[in-house]
Amino acid sequence: MFDFWLSIKDLPEQGQEFEVSDQEVWTVPIREFKIQARITQNIEARFFIYPGQNGYLIRGDLRGAVKIPCDRCFATKEIGLEATFELFEELEPAEKNDFYGQSFLRFSQGLPEINAGAMLWEQFLLAQPIKHLCSDNCQGLCSKCGQNLNLAACTCGQDEPDPRMAIFRNLKIET
Ligand SMILES: [Zn+2]
Ligand SMILES: [Zn+2]
Numbered sequence: 806m807f808d809f810w811l812s813i814k815d816l817p818e819q820g821q822e823f824e825v826s827d828q829e830v831w832t833v834p835i836r837e838f839k840i841q842a843r844i845t846q847n848i849e850a851r852f853f854i855y856p857g858q859n860g861y862l863i864r865g866d867l868r869g870a871v872k873i874p875c876d877r878c879f880a881t882k883e884i885g886l887e888a889t890f891e892l893f894e895e896l897e898p899a900e901k902n903d904f905y906g907q908s909f910l911r912f913s914q915g916l917p918e919i920n921a922g923a924m925l926w927e928q929f930l931l932a933q934p935i936k937h938l939c940s941d942n943c944q945g946l947c948s949k950c951g952q953n954l955n956l957a958a959c960t961c962g963q964d965e966p967d968p969r970m971a972i973f974r975n976l977k978i979e980t
Contacts, residue, residue: 863924
């Protein structure tokens with residue numbers, strides 16, 4: 806994780822805007838966690854932090870583009886990232902132990918700081934599509950020979966037995 810703490814002391818009541826475009830916030834954990842992703846369009850995060858009675862409201866967005874491999878055929882495809890986020894960092898958090906509920910707030914010598922590196926890495930992960938497919942009808946790779954079936958057919962399919970013979974095949978003794 807890229808260590809990047811943002812000092813948020815003396816925020817004006819109407820909030821303060823922050824912009825983060827240091828790519829290391831994302832490239833360092835991509836390398837660290839060996840994630841198959843390459844940033845192809847600089848990622849930029851822009852967010853407001855509003856001070857409140859019980860904590861800090863953080864609201865912003867994240868944009869950029871990454872190239873990631875298709876889940877089926879492993880061809881890389883560029884996807885645009887465009888996500889908004891909103892979170893609340895409580896001054897005295899109740900017990901939190903799930904990943905998404907982790908606190909990004911700490912006090913260093915009494916002064917509040919936000920773990921912007923971890924927060925923006927989490928937002929990067931949340932901005933990813935659940936499935937990465939090069940196209941909705943990606944044929945994937947042949948499970949026998951590894952041929953990319955989007956590019957060309959392979960000959961493995963020719964061994965496919967005649968479906969009309971299925972009834973006899975089911976009688977075959979297993980070897
Ligand atoms: Zn694919
Ligand atoms: Zn094949």
